[in-house]
Amino acid sequence: MVLKKYNINPDLALERQKCTFDIEEIINIFDGGKEKTSQRRKIEDVVLKSGLCHDDVPEECMSLKERYENAVRKSCFFSKLMKTELQEITGIEDFETPAIRRIADALFKDISPFLLHLGMFVPTIIGQCTSEQLMIWLPKALDLQIIGGYAQTELGHGTFIRGLETTATYDADTEEFVLHTPTLTAHKWWAGGLGKTINHCIVVAQLYTKGVCYGTHLFMVQIRDLDTHMPLPGIKVGEIGPRMGFSSADNGFLGFNNFRIPRNNMLMKHAQVQKDGTYVKPARHGKLTYQTMVFVRVTLVNEAAFNLSKAVTIAVRYSAVRRQSEMRPNEPEPQILDYPTQQHKLFIGIATAHAFQLTANWLWNTFKSVLSDMKKGDVGTLPELHALSSCLKAVCTSDAALLIEQCRYACGGHGYMLSSNLPYIYSFVAATRTYEGDYTILLLQTARFLVKAWEQAEAGKTVTPTVSYISRSLKGEKNSWRSTDEGIIKSFQAVAAGKIALCVKSIRDRMKSGLDYEDAWLLTTVQLVDAAEAHCRSVILETYCNEVRRLTKSSSDNVKIVMHQLVTLYLSYWTLQRTGDLLRYSSISEKDIDFMQRQYEELLQHIRPNAVALVDAFDLRDEILHSSLGAYDGRVYERLMEQAENNPMNAEPVNQSFHKYIKPLLQGKL
Numbered sequence: 206m207v208l209k210k211y212n213i214n215p216d217l218a219l220e221r222q223k224c225t226f227d228i229e230e231i232i233n234i235f236d237g238g239k240e241k242t243s244q245r246r247k248i249e250d251v252v253l254k255s256g257l258c259h260d261d262v263p264e265e266c267m268s269l270k271e272r273y274e275n276a277v278r279k280s281c282f283f284s285k286l287m288k289t290e291l292q293e294i295t296g297i298e299d300f301e302t303p304a305i306r307r308i309a310d311a312l313f314k315d316i317s318p319f320l321l322h323l324g325m326f327v328p329t330i331i332g333q334c335t336s337e338q339l340m341i342w343l344p345k346a347l348d349l350q351i352i353g354g355y356a357q358t359e360l361g362h363g364t365f366i367r368g369l370e371t372t373a374t375y376d377a378d379t380e381e382f383v384l385h386t387p388t389l390t391a392h393k394w395w396a397g398g399l400g401k402t403i404n405h406c407i408v409v410a411q412l413y414t415k416g417v418c419y420g421t422h423l424f425m426v427q428i429r430d431l432d433t434h435m436p437l438p439g440i441k442v443g444e445i446g447p448r449m450g451f452s453s454a455d456n457g458f459l460g461f462n463n464f465r466i467p468r469n470n471m472l473m474k475h476a477q478v479q480k481d482g483t484y485v486k487p488a489r490h491g492k493l494t495y496q497t498m499v500f501v502r503v504t505l506v507n508e509a510a511f512n513l514s515k516a517v518t519i520a521v522r523y524s525a526v527r528r529q530s531e532m533r534p535n536e537p538e539p540q541i542l543d544y545p546t547q548q549h550k551l552f553i554g555i556a557t558a559h560a561f562q563l564t565a566n567w568l569w570n571t572f573k574s575v576l577s578d579m580k581k582g583d584v585g586t587l588p589e590l591h592a593l594s595s596c597l598k599a600v601c602t603s604d605a606a607l608l609i610e611q612c613r614y615a616c617g618g619h620g621y622m623l624s625s626n627l628p629y630i631y632s633f634v635a636a637t638r639t640y641e642g643d644y645t646i647l648l649l650q651t652a653r654f655l656v657k658a659w660e661q662a663e664a665g666k667t668v669t670p671t672v673s674y675i676s677r678s679l680k681g682e683k684n685s686w687r688s689t690d691e692g693i694i695k696s697f698q699a700v701a702a703g704k705i706a707l708c709v710k711s712i713r714d715r716m717k718s719g720l721d722y723e724d725a726w727l728l729t730t731v732q733l734v735d736a737a738e739a740h741c742r743s744v745i746l747e748t749y750c751n752e753v754r755r756l757t758k759s760s761s762d763n764v765k766i767v768m769h770q771l772v773t774l775y776l777s778y779w780t781l782q783r784t785g786d787l788l789r790y791s792s793i794s795e796k797d798i799d800f801m802q803r804q805y806e807e808l809l810q811h812i813r814p815n816a817v818a819l820v821d822a823f824d825l826r827d828e829i830l831h832s833s834l835g836a837y838d839g840r841v842y843e844r845l846m847e848q849a850e851n852n853p854m855n856a857e858p859v860n861q862s863f864h865k866y867i868k869p870l871l872q873g874k875l
């Protein structure tokens with residue numbers, strides 16, 4: 206749609222006059238510097254001027270088939286743009302640059318069928334191929350001569366990778382692997398792009414050679430003819446059907462009937478099958494084939510932050526424009542943003558978007574540093590990265606989904622309109638809580654690491670920095686509540702330590718009463734999930750505080766003030782959410798809680814004048830927001846009416862169903 210130009214709504218104009226800080230300063234902080242901001246804006250200009258974002262009818266009014274075809278069209282032209290103009294004009298060659306990710310949303314209100322190509326296919330080639338394999342597939346994949354996906358999940362198994370049923374059996378006579386789908390439940394299910402778009406696929410299958418099963422490994426498989434796009438003989442492939450979201454992409458199913466691929470199509474960076482069928486196991490770590498999942502989990506923390514920033518921008522701008530009810534008899538209707546309960550719903554969204562974005566950046570740097578250790582042959586830092594990326598992916602996607610839904614509630618009935626974009630943002634983020642490792646499963650992975658860390662600390666060994674609070678707790682350090690940043694973080698660490706201690710105790714007590722370790726663990730899993738969540742909270746709180754302090758060192762005082770107000774709001778909010786835990790594991794008193802409640806309510810008032818400016822500082826263009834409620838000019842009612850008038854349902858005054866059914870019904874002739 207072409208966005209009509211309106212004058213700024215006067216309420217929003219006034220809000221912007223109240224701003225106490227330089228918005229550009231905050232924008233630069235989140236972009237990573239002035240230069241990065243200007244580079245991002247340049248990329249956005251190129252894409253927006255390309256005309257690619259235009260749809261003749263609103264996407265939500267298209268059929269599923271039309272939506273898919275429209276998204277393919279845009280993906281192809283966008284890919285061309287990335288290879289040509291974007292590279293030439295901005296000098297950017299890296300597809301994963303956050304700027305490309307952001308502007309992609311101007312093209313796709315839902316998602317691109319090419320997402321998995323860039324999000325998982327290319328990263329798997331980079332992380333799992335030998336240098337010879339890399340030279341064959343990477344240039345083709347980057348140049349989009351081949352388009353791929355990642356087919357791991359099956360109809361019967363997603364979480365439990367070791368339970369996957371697809372087999373890849375090595376035939377030494379022909380030096381080929383035979384891929385086979387032995388049962389109904391062994392069919393690959395869900396892979397993005399698989400339904401209709403891709404011609405290649407990374408397939409995860411149980412490797413058999415010389416009659417022995419060596420567990421799951423990765424294989425590069427061509428599934429469609431490059432010219433006709435017909436499925437190759439021995440391949441059964443299709444689309445799995447309509448979903449809650451992801452409607453403009455094609456999630457697929459895939460079955461193999463003794464389908465042969467060359468030996469060299471096993472991705473052999475870590476494990477190999479030699480020509481005679483001899484298996485060479487990975488030298489360093491058994492789970493290196495899971496690396497792409499770790500990469501995506503890291504990027505999903507960024508997705509949580511970005512999508513939450515979109516939702517809260519929409520809801521705050523709308524709340525500044527919307528007037529409803531009265532605070533005192535006969536007074537004019539206030540902006541709904543003036544209600545403390547509305548501020549309570551929304552300001553935590555702004556603070557959380559900051560917290561998650563800074564945590565995402567920190568996690569990305571940790572990921573890069575672990576990769577560089579691994580390149581040198583050191584896999585010692587991988588378990589901590591796995592534990593961190595697992596819990597942060599789980600908690601950030603889950604919190605973001607809840608807060609996005611809260612933004613929708615904050616917009617009342619209009620938030621329910623697809624044109625608000627809130628339902629799209631929600632359904633996208635809701636899926637991220639499940640895919641790439643379900644919430645519970647990933648927290649249990651972190652819990653495993655925490656219990657081990659506890660045992661190591663008990664044995665007097667040094668533990669990694671993110672769990673050093675465990676050693677302090679074991680040494681008997683008592684928590685004394687202080688309502689400072691550091692004090693609150695320490696108390697949250699005391700909560701995590703207390704919960705881990707109880708888990709360890711429960712497991713041991715259950716074992717003493719005769720259970721084996723597996724059963725004792727299983728019966729403790731409710732507590733273990735809780736402990737891992739508590740650990741994750743302490744990591745986010747600490748990272749957020751540290752990063753704000755570091756990044757605002759040379760900022761103006763006004764930016765320091767407002768960024769720190771958000772940090773304090775975040776700390777107070779979580780303190781009040783977790784009073785039960787804090788009363789149990791820290792020395793917080795009822796008086797302290799009263800103080801925190803008052804502080805929280807005062808902060809809402811302090812932040813109120815800057816609320817619109819703070820969401821403006823996410824610097825999200827209208828074309829990215831796609832929202833009738835959240836546009837920069839605040840012309841909510843004009844846009845809602847515009848959308849209604851453009852609704853294809855209104856193209857004819859009388860729908861044909863009247864003549865076919867209603868009239869005969871009215872006349873008793875049906």
Ligand SMILES: CCCCCCCCCCCCCCCCCCC/C=C/C(=O)SCCNC(=O)CCNC(=O)[C@H](O)C(C)(C)COP(=O)(O)OP(=O)(O)OC[C@H]1O[C@@H](n2cnc3c(N)ncnc32)[C@H](O)[C@@H]1OP(=O)(O)O
Nearest residue numbers: 280309317319323324364365366492495504591640641642
């Ligand atoms: C042209 C237009 C384009 C526009 C687009 C714009 C471009 C932008 C591009 C970038 C975008 C980025 C966004 C990306 C979005 C991508 C969309 C993704 C869609 C979804 C994809 C998927 O879902 S793929 C499938 C994912 N599946 C899972 O995650 C399954 C979850 N299950 C597991 O991970 C495992 O089964 C398990 C961990 C639960 C258990 O595994 P297993 O049984 O094998 O292990 P154990 O439990 O026995 O543990 C043994 C031991 O190993 C450790 N461990 C486990 N996992 C790991 C790991 N990953 N790394 C390291 N170590 C691991 C575990 O902790 C144990 O350790 P111990 O020391 O023994 O305790």
Ligand SMILES: Cc1cc2nc3c(=O)[nH]c(=O)nc-3n(C[C@H](O)[C@H](O)[C@H](O)COP(=O)(O)OP(=O)(O)OC[C@H]3O[C@@H](n4cnc5c(N)ncnc54)[C@H](O)[C@@H]3O)c2cc1C
Nearest residue numbers: 355356357358362363364395396397636639640641642645
């Ligand atoms: C939109 C979308 C896109 C996707 N894209 C892809 C893709 O491109 N490629 C791909 O391979 N896959 C993809 N997936 C699949 C996704 O990775 C899986 O759905 C996800 O990993 C969860 O696995 P599952 O569906 O088997 O859930 P299940 O494991 O069946 O989970 C169901 C419930 O059981 C619980 N549960 C399971 N095991 C345990 C346990 N051990 N302990 C306690 N509770 C347990 C879970 O917590 C959950 O509540 C996609 C999924 C979605 C929704």
